[in-house]
Amino acid sequence: MASLPDILHLRMRALAAIRNFLQGRGFLEVDTPLRLPAPALEDHIDAEPSGKCWLRTSPELHMKRLLAAGHPRIYQIGPCFRRAERGACHLPEFTMLEWYRSHADWRDILADTVALLRAVCAEVTGAPRCTFRGLVVDFSLPWQEMTVEEAFLCHAGIGLDEAIRQDRFEEILVTAVEGHLGNGRPTVLTEYPAACSGLSRTLAHRPDRLERWELYVAGLELANACSELADAKEQRRRFEACRELRRREGREVYPLDEPFLHAVEAGMPPAAGIAIGVDRLIMILANARGIDEVVAFPPPERTS
Amino acid sequence: MYTASDLRKGLKIELDGDPYIITDFDFCKPGKGQALYRCRLKNMITGSTMDRTFRSVDRVGKPDLVEKELVFTYQDGSTYVFMDPASYEEVHIPAEALGDQHYFLDDNMECTFLFYRDKAIEITLPYFVEKQVAETEPGARGDTATNITKPARLANGYEFAVPLFVNTGDIIRIDTRTGGYAERVKKA
Numbered sequence: 001m002a003s004l005p006d007i008l009h010l011r012m013r014a015l016a017a018i019r020n021f022l023q024g025r026g027f028l029e030v031d032t033p034l035r036l037p038a039p040a041l042e043d044h045i046d047a048e049p050s051g052k053c054w055l056r057t058s059p060e061l062h063m064k065r066l067l068a069a070g071h072p073r074i075y076q077i078g079p080c081f082r083r084a085e086r087g088a089c090h091l092p093e094f095t096m097l098e099w100y101r102s103h104a105d106w107r108d109i110l111a112d113t114v115a116l117l118r119a120v121c122a123e124v125t126g127a128p129r130c131t132f133r134g135l136v137v138d139f140s141l142p143w144q145e146m147t148v149e150e151a152f153l154c155h156a157g158i159g160l161d162e163a164i165r166q167d168r169f170e171e172i173l174v175t176a177v178e179g180h181l182g183n184g185r186p187t188v189l190t191e192y193p194a195a196c197s198g199l200s201r202t203l204a205h206r207p208d209r210l211e212r213w214e215l216y217v218a219g220l221e222l223a224n225a226c227s228e229l230a231d232a233k234e235q236r237r238r239f240e241a242c243r244e245l246r247r248r249e250g251r252e253v254y255p256l257d258e259p260f261l262h263a264v265e266a267g268m269p270p271a272a273g274i275a276i277g278v279d280r281l282i283m284i285l286a287n288a289r290g291i292d293e294v295v296a297f298p299p300p301e302r303t304s
Numbered sequence: 305m306y307t308a309s310d311l312r313k314g315l316k317i318e319l320d321g322d323p324y325i326i327t328d329f330d331f332c333k334p335g336k337g338q339a340l341y342r343c344r345l346k347n348m349i350t351g352s353t354m355d356r357t358f359r360s361v362d363r364v365g366k367p368d369l370v371e372k373e374l375v376f377t378y379q380d381g382s383t384y385v386f387m388d389p390a391s392y393e394e395v396h397i398p399a400e401a402l403g404d405q406h407y408f409l410d411d412n413m414e415c416t417f418l419f420y421r422d423k424a425i426e427i428t429l430p431y432f433v434e435k436q437v438a439e440t441e442p443g444a445r446g447d448t449a450t451n452i453t454k455p456a457r458l459a460n461g462y463e464f465a466v467p468l469f470v471n472t473g474d475i476i477r478i479d480t481r482t483g484g485y486a487e488r489v490k491k492a
Contacts, residue, residue, distance in 0.1 A: 090332070170359075173334045175342075
């Protein structure tokens with residue numbers, strides 16, 4: 001394990017390599033607000049209150065407003081906050097990298113991601129491969145792609161719909177599937193079930209599956225990407241359904257982000273985007289055992 | 305009841321009518337899904353371990369555990385009688401709850417008890433007790449460097465191993481956590 005000064009240095013070089021890569025491809029770096037009057041509505045993500053606002057759990061909605069305002073390639077690196085998320089790979093305050101492209105879909109974002117991680121890994125470690133959790137992961141090999149359905153059948157012997165019906169989707173994913181993903185080369189899990197994200201476009205031929213993928217490296221979930229939903233009516237319906245679910249479960253119900261919905265309605269182009277956990281990326285590049293090792297001031301075990 | 309978000313390493317919980325301690329803990333939340341709280345649990349009575357994953361909606365029982373400092377007073381057949389110095393109340397502990405620990409008790413010894421539903425499940429004596437060796441083969445003079453041992457016995461029948469230089473009548477110190485010889489305090 002590297003020492004903290006080494007890791008902070010590695011972190012700086014990784015961030016510089018990310019910026020260098022994205023700027024080289026014509027992406028504009030932006031900053032969007034941290035305190036939001038209406039945080040993104042997600043079934044299982046809770047925002048930390050901040051006065052009459054909440055701290056952002058992701059910059060997604062503001063990034064999409066910039067897409068709608070005519071900025072075709074944008075990225076942001078900044079802090080996000082999620083209530084009561086603390087574990088070996090979770091910090092309640094963490095750094096997120098997100099980028100979005102107009103007139104692009106999940107495939108285009110995947111091509112960006114492959115090129116970015118090869119470049120960043122090579123820049124930081126001297127080769128496009130690294131050792132993490134005792135496994136060598138080579139970003140320069142062709143990445144493995146499988147649907148969530150295939151991964152469940154192959155590693156857990158259960159179909160995805162059956163797992164959802166038994167309400168065991170997360171349990172099976174964590175205990176039986178994740179450990180097999182991203183061994184030797186990155187794995188991209190595609191076609192997530194529709195219940196799992198309120199902001200992704202569904203597959204044309206399968207309305208119960210999303211144009212959404214997640215990236216795994218040595219069993220660690222590193223990124224979430226999708227073709228973005230650009231239908232304001234459908235977006236409003238999904239937000240309302242999420243509010244209803246949160247109300248039913250006795251969890252905080254956030255207001256609708258009307259400026260965002262108006263921007264989508266006024267003309268958000270077809271687009272796709274991705275969120276990468278920067279701290280986890282540093283864990284992988286530094287071969288760290290836990291996320292606490294890659295930040296200068298990890299918070300205490302229990303903060304909320 | 306605890307909610308799943310209370311779970312953490314070291315917390316004691318109740319499951320299927322037994323007390324457990326969480327020896328390993330991790331939080332995870334795959335793919336924008338529900339949070340999972342993965343625990344390795346150790347049964348505080350049997351010592352057996354198991355893995356259990358809880359979800360945000362789960363509620364987990366709080367075990368009825370009470371810790372008490374008690375003073376040993378006397379033995380009554382197969383029952384050991386302790387006193388609570390706060391209330392002067394007598395507490396009867398069956399021999400089987402003490403295991404080998406009963407060999408190390410002395411009058412007025414302070415012991416820490418953990419009770420689960422009023423039943424003693426864990427008893428901690430002072431880490432070291434001094435006892436006189438009642439019987440062992442005569443010692444080999446000067447043989448203090450080797451780790452060869454021989455059997456010895458206390459007056460109460462407890463059998464254990466001592467180094468060759470220990471003699472009958474010596475006062476030695478026993479580590480109550482292992483039941484083993486620790487050092488010689490006084491020669492006979």
